[in-house]
Amino acid sequence: xxxxxxxxxxxxxxxxxFIGVIxxxxxxxxxxxxxxxIFSEPKMLDAFKLxxxxxxxxxxxxxxxxxxxxxxxxxxxxxxxPIAMHQLKVLEKRLQxxxxxxxxxxxxxxxxxxRDTPQIMQQYVNHFNPAFRGLSGDPKExxxxxxxxxxxxxxxxxxxxxxxxxxxxxxxxxxxxxxxFVAAFSSPHYPRNMAQDFLKIIKYP
Amino acid sequence: xxxxxxxxxxxxxxxGSTATFADCKDxxxxxxxxxxxxxxxxxxxxxFDLTNTTSQAVTLIGGSTPVSDTxxxxxxxxxxxxxxxxxMHAVKVAAxxxxxxxxxxxxxMLIGLKHPLKAEQVFPLSLQCADGSQRKIEVxxxxxxx
Ligand SMILES: [Cu+2]
Numbered sequence: 228x229x230x231x232x233x234x235x236x237x238x239x240x241x242x243x244x245f246i247g248v249i250x251x252x253x254x255x256x257x258x259x260x261x262x263x264x265i266f267s268e269p270k271m272l273d274a275f276k277l278x279x280x281x282x283x284x285x286x287x288x289x290x291x292x293x294x295x296x297x298x299x300x301x302x303x304x305x306x307x308x309p310i311a312m313h314q315l316k317v318l319e320k321r322l323q324x325x326x327x328x329x330x331x332x333x334x335x336x337x338x339x340x341x342r343d344t345p346q347i348m349q350q351y352v353n354h355f356n357p358a359f360r361g362l363s364g365d366p367k368e369x370x371x372x373x374x375x376x377x378x379x380x381x382x383x384x385x386x387x388x389x390x391x392x393x394x395x396x397x398x399x400x401x402x403x404x405x406x407x408f409v410a411a412f413s414s415p416h417y418p419r420n421m422a423q424d425f426l427k428i429i430k431y432p
Numbered sequence: 433x434x435x436x437x438x439x440x441x442x443x444x445x446x447x448g449s450t451a452t453f454a455d456c457k458d459x460x461x462x463x464x465x466x467x468x469x470x471x472x473x474x475x476x477x478x479x480f481d482l483t484n485t486t487s488q489a490v491t492l493i494g495g496s497t498p499v500s501d502t503x504x505x506x507x508x509x510x511x512x513x514x515x516x517x518x519x520m521h522a523v524k525v526a527a528x529x530x531x532x533x534x535x536x537x538x539x540x541m542l543i544g545l546k547h548p549l550k551a552e553q554v555f556p557l558s559l560q561c562a563d564g565s566q567r568k569i570e571v572x573x574x575x576x577x578x
Contacts, residue, residue: 305539350471
């Protein structure tokens with residue numbers, strides 16, 4: 228009798244642990260599918276400082292109180308960057324209708340601070356939407372910030388009249404109004420898909 | 433007499449092969465476009481569909497245009513999950529082959545833009561082949577940046 232009770236308790240315990248493990252391992256069971264990745268737990272960001280065209284610093288505080296979409300690119304980029312920025316412009320218009328209560332901010336950070344000053348970056352994004360922000364800064368600061376957002380980049384060949392080519396991850400990073408990294412969109416960045424995915428992101432977790 | 437005939441045939445053969453020799457100007461190029469650029473940008477990209485409708489291979493090596501200092505042929509390239517591009521110094525197009533110059537594939541890179549490209553603007557671009565021949569095309573600038 229005692230033994231039986233004990234085995235039952237052990238069995239029950241094992242089942243509970245098993246359920247516990249399963250539910251821990253699968254918080255994603257409720258996580259939505261998007262074209263990209265979405266974290267079950269928002270990721271806090273380490274301090275960083277970038278530079279704006281008006282000589283101000285852009286830091287963690289500038290990510291608070293609104294959603295922020297961040298794209299890393301450079302102005303000597305033939306198509307990926309103008310396409311991504313154009314798609315963000317279209318996304319912004321779309322979200323004004325489908326998510327009117329959400330405050331939104333759009334930022335482009337250069338991966339080529341040697342050529343792209345903060346002023347050049349701001350003029351570049353003005354071409355798409357003057358409300359967008361273009362940022363540059365110290366190469367080490369940009370690198371550390373990009374790394375936190377799983378964005379990689381590097382210098383490519385120099386056998387071209389451009390001087391040198393940059394290679395970079397073609398993703399759009401999404402930061403929540405608490406300044407936490409919550410998701411990233413993979414390319415292609417179709418505005419309609421991103422708008423649908425954003426509605427999933429704001430409801431999760 | 434025999435030699436003469438042989439010479440004539442050779443001459444004919446030679447004439448024949450010259451006639452079928454591919455010339456860049458015979459390339460079929462359709463729908464050339466570029467996108468409007470921000471004032472601060474000094475590069476642009478041109479796209480089109482190119483088909484070598486001649487019976488011989490041609491080799492594109494670059495080009496020229498009044499709107500930029502330099503013209504290069506580039507190909508989109510992925511490296512370790514990162515996106516970049518490579519300067520192609522020679523692109524061989526086999527007889528009958530179609531080559532897509534479009535985002536994500538090949539593009540003609542305009543380097544050192546003299547003025548920003550404006551929507552609705554049309555500008556000439558000359559594609560250069562290795563044999564010195566050229567294909568002149570007109571490029572329409574689109575406002576839509578896709
Ligand atoms: Cu290029």
